[in-house]
Amino acid sequence: MSLPIAGFAALVLATIALVALVVLRPSLMAARGGKILAFVALFFLPLLLTGLGTAAQMEHSKSTRFCLSCHVMEPYGRSLLVDDPAYLPARHYQNNRVPREAACFTCHTDYTLFGDYKAKLRGLRHVYVNYLGTIPKQIKLYEPYNNRECLHCHGGARAFEENEVHQPIRAELAKNATSCLECHDKVHNAHGLAGAKLWQEGKP
Amino acid sequence: MTTVAPHLVRRLQLAGLLVTLGLIVELVTLHWAHPTAFLFFLFLGGLLVTAGVLLYLFAIASPAQPELESRRPPDAAG
Numbered sequence: 195m196s197l198p199i200a201g202f203a204a205l206v207l208a209t210i211a212l213v214a215l216v217v218l219r220p221s222l223m224a225a226r227g228g229k230i231l232a233f234v235a236l237f238f239l240p241l242l243l244t245g246l247g248t249a250a251q252m253e254h255s256k257s258t259r260f261c262l263s264c265h266v267m268e269p270y271g272r273s274l275l276v277d278d279p280a281y282l283p284a285r286h287y288q289n290n291r292v293p294r295e296a297a298c299f300t301c302h303t304d305y306t307l308f309g310d311y312k313a314k315l316r317g318l319r320h321v322y323v324n325y326l327g328t329i330p331k332q333i334k335l336y337e338p339y340n341n342r343e344c345l346h347c348h349g350g351a352r353a354f355e356e357n358e359v360h361q362p363i364r365a366e367l368a369k370n371a372t373s374c375l376e377c378h379d380k381v382h383n384a385h386g387l388a389g390a391k392l393w394q395e396g397k398p
Numbered sequence: 399m400t401t402v403a404p405h406l407v408r409r410l411q412l413a414g415l416l417v418t419l420g421l422i423v424e425l426v427t428l429h430w431a432h433p434t435a436f437l438f439f440l441f442l443g444g445l446l447v448t449a450g451v452l453l454y455l456f457a458i459a460s461p462a463q464p465e466l467e468s469r470r471p472p473d474a475a476g
Contacts, residue, residue: 199428199429202425202428203425206421206422206424206425209417209421210418210421210422213414213417213418214414214418216410216414217410217411217414217415220402220406220407220410220411221401221402223402223406223410224401224402229458232410232454232458235414235417236410236413236414236417236450236451236454237451237454237455240417240420240421240447240450240451241447241451243421243424243447244420244424244443244444244447244448247424247428247439247443248439248440248444250428251427251428251435251436251439251440254428254431254435254436255433255436257431259431260431260432260433263431263432263433264432264433317433318437320433321433321434321437324433325434
């Protein structure tokens with residue numbers, strides 16, 4: 195469940211007003227109604243807002259803008275815009291095969307905040323390394339890319355299933371025994387994009 | 399009119415301050431799409447709100463302070 199930021203802000207302001215009322219007029223606490231008001235203002239609403247805020251933060255963190263907000267990810271963002279259909283991320287992003295506002299998350303669904311507890315710890319480590327550590331020159335996935343992420347959309351699609359190259363290895367692809375990236379190997383290539391022509395939407 | 403014990407008032411004020419600060423931090427971080435904002439939300443905003451809520455629970459659950467009891471005038475028999 196996610197709450198629009200304006201709704202969240204209104205609820206925060208209402209809670210602060212209630213808290214101020216309880217704190218500035220403590221005599222209200224002597225009556226039953228005042229005790230209920232204090233419970234709502236100092237227990238129920240703050241916990242509700244923290245829960246709703248966490249859900250909103252999780253939604254934020256799926257956005258492409260969020261992923262690319264760290265400088266180290268900028269070249270990966272550029273790879274979405276490279277004007278070369280051979281690039282897998284560019285082809286998906288520019289042709290709306292993935293939602294543009296959640297492009298990174300769509301293909302990396304088990305990464306950091308969205309994976310298991312190990313992935314979440316890695317996410318915290320990334321923030322630590324970003325500010326206090328040494329950022330590696332070459333960023334690599336922790337595990338080989340899983341075909342599951344490709345087959346989530348392509349599996350069952352006619353163009354994919356009837357493709358004469360895919361048919362003989364279909365079972366291997368499903369088992370992850372053969373990686374999709376063995377053939378579709380032009381992926382981010384983030385550090386080889388210096389000077390590459392970038393696609394600008396609306397300009398031929 | 400029944401009055402509220404001063405120690406309860408002090409704790410409620412502190413709880414209110416912590417909750418208010420926590421909610422402000424949470425609100426501000428929601429306007430910023432960055433991993434650091436998530437950390438501030440969780441570890442600063444969440445911590446302040448939790449501390450405020452716990453202090454409120456402590457305030458309403460704790461008994462009256464003994465020194466307040468001892469300030470009562472001695473009864474006739476004493």
